[in-house]
Amino acid sequence: MQKYSIFNLIKNAFSGHQNWDLAWKDPTPKKEYDVVIIGGGGHGLATAYYLAKEHNITNVAIIEKGWIGGGNVGRNTTIIRSNYMYDDNALFSEFGMDLWRKMSQDLNYNVMFSPRGIINLAHSDAQMNVFARRGNSMRLNGIDAVLLNREEVKEIIPMADFSDNVRFPIFGGLMQPSAGTARHDAVAWGYARQADSMGVDIIQNCEVTGFDVVSGKIQGVRTSRGDIKVKKIGLCVAGSTNILAEKLNMTLPIETHLLQACVSEPVKPVLDRVVTFGAGHFYISQSDKGEMVMGGDLDGYNSYAQRGNLPTLQHVLTEGIAMMPFLSKLKMLRTWGGIMDMSMDGSPIIDKTHIEGLYLNCGWCYGGFKATPASGWTFAHTIAQDRVHKLNAGYSLNRFNTGHLLDEKGLGTKTWIS
């Protein structure tokens, strides 16, 4: 594989940049693999990469129904954070933060990781107390957290509404300075390129049509491009989890819902943090191109449509304008939707299943993008060693049976308020 460097850039300039290698190949599926990852999104690509890098398992195929970067990894709002209170979530996410910091070097691909900090706004004394508690829990787990009062927030984001006549005045906020954003496409492309270079087959436009399960063991997978013999399958298909689970006669604590996001027309730099509204569900950051990137609530009903309806967008942007009135002057450039695997307690599942050789990675709700490296790392471990790592032990499937829910924010398949 060609290394991306200043020297290669100069060298290729002499031939008009016509001779760069393809970033990844377009192989025909082989008859047999050691591991098949279903789903070529961020998590699937990261899983294949860490299988090769950490566990020397390179006879791996990624099967993707669409194309690399066409699913949720290209549809998110690029936020990266680890501001969780519960140990299971905090330690998992902070492990991921370390991987994010090293990612551009590790992948030899600029993922434009920008640790600009995230501020969760508080709009009451009670919310300040809750944030103080969460901040303390974060610091006990080695995550940076700063509780800001109203004046300190005003210094950082003066464009927010600090006037007296507002429904939800800003009391302060909880900031994680090391949180931030990254270029989402670059994450997918970087993982795909490295996985491919280590021997992983990335097979696009290939739909899974069925599974071969004999006496409780995975024997193979049937696809639109032929049958593949394999003993270990990792399911990494986000919003399509229930469709494949049905083919395996499994019913999961997952519902597929629609989540919209949007960007405004590009404007000059105005916001250098990620900010979330505390009296509803709205978050905003500014991209390097200058667009305001915004998102919020689910549309609220089961959907596989990958496109949303306007009432939810209106509701979400109303919150945005309440928080930062200048947004009302901006024109919307694009809106889009993705289909989310919403788990019943709002936390993900990375686990083995009752079928030997079938591994499950789903339930990412609103927070799949930031988890990409940690999810791939722990899922690769779970598949390679056939046992969960202590980092994903809390993300078990049977926690719904035993009552050990990870209800960090009390957000599951329901919208913030409905």
Added chain:
Amino acid sequence: MLHIKCPHCGMRSQNEFSYGGDATVKRPELNKEVSDQDWNNFVYNRKSLRGKHKELWQHISGCRQWIKVERDTATHEIFKTVKANEEL
């Protein structure tokens, strides 16, 4: 914008309604031994079908009645709505 025909009030826009989830889920019967798996299925596990989906909605900004709706989860097309005590 979804347009949902409330069987009590007629055609209304989606913002008058609140979603109530899968309408085929049945609570385990009272006064009977219920296994953990049955409770788990009732409380958490969902099929979340792609295609025709029977679901509950509440006309929360209207008559406040619960209704059943058959809707396509891939196209958002609504085929049929009935009162909560009727079969789809």
